[in-house]
Amino acid sequence: MRRTLRTTRRLLLAGIAAFAVTACTAAPPVPTAADAGTPVSGGKLTWAVETEPITFNPHQYAQAKARLLVWNSFEALLTHDDEGGFLPWLATGYEAAADGLSYTVKLRTDVTFHDGEKFDAAAVKANFDQLLAPNYAPAVAAVQLKNLKSVEVVDPATVRINLTAPDVLILDFLASPQGAQISPKSLRQAANLKAGGVDVVGTGPFTLSAYSPGQQVVYKKNPAYRWAPANAGHTGPAYLDEVVYRFLKEPSVRVGALTSGQVQLIEGVPATDQELIDTSPQLALHKQLNSGSAYSYFLNVSHAPFDDPKVRQAFRHAIDVDAVLRAVYRGTATRAWSIVGPTSPLYDKGFEGRHGFDAAKANQLLDEAGWATRDGEGFRTKDGKRLTVRLVQSAPFVRDRRDVLAQAVQATVKAGAGIDLNVSVVDQGTALKALEDNQYEVFDNSRADTDAGAALNLLLASTGAINRTGYRDPALDALLAKGQATGDQAARVQVYHDIQRVVLTDQALVVPLYAPADQIAASRGLGGVRFEPTAGVPAGAYNIWIAK
Amino acid sequence: MTVVRAVARRLATAAVVLWAAATAAYLALLLAPGDTVDSIIGDGPDTPQIRAQVIAEWGLDRPDVVQYLDYLARAARGDLGRSYLLQRPVSDLIGEHLPATVTLAAAAAVTGVVLALAVALLTAGRRPLLRRAASTTELVLVSTPGFLIGIVLLNVFSFRLGWFPVSGGQDFSALVLPALTLALPVAGVLTQVLRDGLERALDEPFVVTARSRGIRERAVLARHALRHALLPAITLVGWLSGILLGGAVITEQVFGRPGLGQVTLQAVTAKDMPVVLAVVLLSAAVYVAVSTLADLAYLLVDPRLRRS
Numbered sequence: 001m002r003r004t005l006r007t008t009r010r011l012l013l014a015g016i017a018a019f020a021v022t023a024c025t026a027a028p029p030v031p032t033a034a035d036a037g038t039p040v041s042g043g044k045l046t047w048a049v050e051t052e053p054i055t056f057n058p059h060q061y062a063q064a065k066a067r068l069l070v071w072n073s074f075e076a077l078l079t080h081d082d083e084g085g086f087l088p089w090l091a092t093g094y095e096a097a098a099d100g101l102s103y104t105v106k107l108r109t110d111v112t113f114h115d116g117e118k119f120d121a122a123a124v125k126a127n128f129d130q131l132l133a134p135n136y137a138p139a140v141a142a143v144q145l146k147n148l149k150s151v152e153v154v155d156p157a158t159v160r161i162n163l164t165a166p167d168v169l170i171l172d173f174l175a176s177p178q179g180a181q182i183s184p185k186s187l188r189q190a191a192n193l194k195a196g197g198v199d200v201v202g203t204g205p206f207t208l209s210a211y212s213p214g215q216q217v218v219y220k221k222n223p224a225y226r227w228a229p230a231n232a233g234h235t236g237p238a239y240l241d242e243v244v245y246r247f248l249k250e251p252s253v254r255v256g257a258l259t260s261g262q263v264q265l266i267e268g269v270p271a272t273d274q275e276l277i278d279t280s281p282q283l284a285l286h287k288q289l290n291s292g293s294a295y296s297y298f299l300n301v302s303h304a305p306f307d308d309p310k311v312r313q314a315f316r317h318a319i320d321v322d323a324v325l326r327a328v329y330r331g332t333a334t335r336a337w338s339i340v341g342p343t344s345p346l347y348d349k350g351f352e353g354r355h356g357f358d359a360a361k362a363n364q365l366l367d368e369a370g371w372a373t374r375d376g377e378g379f380r381t382k383d384g385k386r387l388t389v390r391l392v393q394s395a396p397f398v399r400d401r402r403d404v405l406a407q408a409v410q411a412t413v414k415a416g417a418g419i420d421l422n423v424s425v426v427d428q429g430t431a432l433k434a435l436e437d438n439q440y441e442v443f444d445n446s447r448a449d450t451d452a453g454a455a456l457n458l459l460l461a462s463t464g465a466i467n468r469t470g471y472r473d474p475a476l477d478a479l480l481a482k483g484q485a486t487g488d489q490a491a492r493v494q495v496y497h498d499i500q501r502v503v504l505t506d507q508a509l510v511v512p513l514y515a516p517a518d519q520i521a522a523s524r525g526l527g528g529v530r531f532e533p534t535a536g537v538p539a540g541a542y543n544i545w546i547a548k
Numbered sequence: 549m550t551v552v553r554a555v556a557r558r559l560a561t562a563a564v565v566l567w568a569a570a571t572a573a574y575l576a577l578l579l580a581p582g583d584t585v586d587s588i589i590g591d592g593p594d595t596p597q598i599r600a601q602v603i604a605e606w607g608l609d610r611p612d613v614v615q616y617l618d619y620l621a622r623a624a625r626g627d628l629g630r631s632y633l634l635q636r637p638v639s640d641l642i643g644e645h646l647p648a649t650v651t652l653a654a655a656a657a658v659t660g661v662v663l664a665l666a667v668a669l670l671t672a673g674r675r676p677l678l679r680r681a682a683s684t685t686e687l688v689l690v691s692t693p694g695f696l697i698g699i700v701l702l703n704v705f706s707f708r709l710g711w712f713p714v715s716g717g718q719d720f721s722a723l724v725l726p727a728l729t730l731a732l733p734v735a736g737v738l739t740q741v742l743r744d745g746l747e748r749a750l751d752e753p754f755v756v757t758a759r760s761r762g763i764r765e766r767a768v769l770a771r772h773a774l775r776h777a778l779l780p781a782i783t784l785v786g787w788l789s790g791i792l793l794g795g796a797v798i799t800e801q802v803f804g805r806p807g808l809g810q811v812t813l814q815a816v817t818a819k820d821m822p823v824v825l826a827v828v829l830l831s832a833a834v835y836v837a838v839s840t841l842a843d844l845a846y847l848l849v850d851p852r853l854r855r856s
Contacts (some may be wrong), residue, residue, distance in 0.1 A: 257707075
């Protein structure tokens with residue numbers, strides 16, 4: 001009898017492992033759960049995170065690193081699958097009108113907010129109304145909802161979203177933290193609505209139970225929860241009774257807290273510690289590339305020297321990206337070949353291996369462009385002026401050791417082609433002033449938008465809010481608009497391939513460097529640790545269990 | 549009567565110091581590059597429409613002088629405004645974090661002073677080898693960045709030995725390592741000053757008199773020399789409160805502790821003006837209070853001052 005049980009269990013484990021492997025091929029986010037066995041309910045998890053959110057109100061969400069907290073207590077109408085599509089969540093389905101100007105969304109009728117309020121069409125409308133209210137969420141109103149005309153309550157379980165122009169990104173919005181549903185009662189009564197907190201509630205598998213600023217935030221299981229989306233890993237309430245997220249900003253302290261067993265899970269594992277964790281028998285390391293745009297250098301074409309496409313091409317050929325990444329990240333970084341992140345459905349694999357390091361070509365292009373002479377320090381000059389380009393980094397926003405990366409790039413372009421990359425890390429005000437005064441030639445950025453198209457709108461459109469290349473081209477604008485309006489996925493992908501060609505091959509506006517990633521290190525006694533599909537950031541705690 | 553006048557003068561001075569601190573901080577933030585709208589927008593999308601809303605929400609279209617006077621008027625009524633970044637009343641924010649910092653600073657101050665007294669009394673004027681070893685350790689501690697002290701203490705006593713947690717419940721065990729991190733450099737400086745004072749006092753003629761009366765050496769040190777040595781040390785308490793607040797920034801960051809240090813760091817990097825100003829006002833108030841206490845302590849320690 002005993003023996004049979006054990007065999008059955010082993011078979012079950014093998015089955016889970018096999019499932020995990022097959023799941024991995026389709027969806028890398030699910031790591032093997034073999035060590036933790038079958039899911040069990042109960043227990044308290046302590047999770048050390050890097051970033052303390054500046055707000056707990058999902059409408060105000062602006063930090064990709066805080067996304068892993070949002071879906072514990074809040075939910076959206078739709079959620080991303082891992083192939084660029086959407087699954088129903090608080091909605092049961094949606095239908096786009098043939099002209100793309102309206103979306104009819106059917107809602108679940110069995111959902112209640114943590115404060116007992118019923119989730120229905122009126123609640124959805126209240127959330128939209130709040131987002132458009134003056135002084136509430138100007139960035140959402142101006143970017144994600146710029147094409148929103150009106151929201152109608154058709155019946156208690158149906159809303160219709162009317163647009164002023166076809167916009168497929170509205171679906172991305174409905175699956176985004178900013179599109180998460182807050183209880184109408186919270187919207188009316190919360191003491192500090194924009195800051196969020198225990199009195200701003202949603203419908204999620206956990207309730208935010210206590211927030212100690214600077215220290216931790218505690219979530220407790222919502223026992224009434226039974227509306228998880230199809231790809232959440234299981235149905236019904238969460239396994240854990242309680243999750244404590246502790247804010248530990250120092251990477252080495254997070255790793256120490258994990259290895260000494262003070263926490264069971266950490267996110268944000270520095271490159272220097274990844275091998276230590278990988279080889280530890282008690283710990284498991286999981287990595288996943290993020291969605292959105294790759295970390296890239298954007299070249300400012302509005303003045304010399306990058307107004308000359310040859311100099312832009314030369315700069316790109318002068319950077320030995322592989323060597324630089326190896327030196328700075330010890331082989332843990334994934335090289336980017338396009339402005340679009342490699343996990344996006346819009347990514348064009350055709351750019352892999354193209355526009356890479358080629359010092360000879362860089363030098364030839366610079367000779368042709370007239371930067372043929374050298375000064376005493378070996379930098380190229382033209383008419384007595386040194387070939388200097390400036391990169392200004394804002395210290396509060398430097399992450400992933402991007403300041404060190406810039407120094408490595410500085411060395412490689414000097415050695416390879418005699419280009420003087422001048423890197424300064426300054427306070428935010430000074431950085432913004434440099435951008436405003438157009439006193440920069442290189443701008444660095446990555447965006448974590450779930451739909452890379454949203455990132456490109458901001459970065460590339462003539463009027464884009466983060467267009468720092470100064471490149472303004474009606475043809476490119478038309479392509480971006482077409483990408484945003486095209487519902488057919490294959491046609492849309494083709495549009496973005498064209499955009500990548502313009503940006504990378506035709507104009508050489510961008511130097512892609514690496515694909516941002518998230519890392520989780522966890523005790524092997526934990527099961528169900530996963531990344532959020534599409535976004536590629538650590539998922540919430542819904543599916544995690546602690547092996548007994 | 550003279551007491552009343554003295555107190556009134558103190559209070560008036562304090563008000564002027566607070567006003568000057570607030571004004572200086574206001575001017576510094578105003579002159580720093582980048583305008584307030586930019587700092588509120590951060591690295592997010594930036595369009596004219598968004599800017600207009602931000603300006604309207606915070607009343608940033610008013611002239612700087614008007615904003616400044618408005619701020620002063622509200623601050624005088626005790627209204628410190630709302631944080632640009634965290635969207636919450638600044639007084640709530642300070643109130644939440646102040647107890648943690650006060651606890652940490654008090655624990656560190658007591659530990660630092662006790663350590664300094666003990667080491668100085670044990671090593672002053674005696675045992676050259678011990679004295680030299682202590683002096684070297686003090687110099688090392690004073691010149692080591694607090695960040696490093698914290699990481700080393702954590703590595704040994706938390707990660708390896710598991711004696712203390714890295715952070716967590718605000719119980720006593722979570723306070724030990726941060727307090728020690730902050731206390732060690734303080735103890736280093738204080739010990740040097742105290743020992744120097746003790747040794748100088750020991751050379752004074754009154755010590756010879758005391759010894760000739762047959763008082764034991766320990767009593768000579770503790771009862772007579774220490775009083776003299778304390779005067780320069782008391783002068784340092786102003787410096788001490790500054791060091792404790794500044795050191796709290798690093799200590800709180802390393803140990804993941806709540807507190808004003810973290811609030812200040814975040815507010816300064818984000819140019820969150822209302823929070824920065826509140827922290828400046830608070831620090832100025834603490835300085836005023838501490839230096840008043842120090843003046844009173846002089847009277848207590850040195851009878852010569854009481855006569856005048």
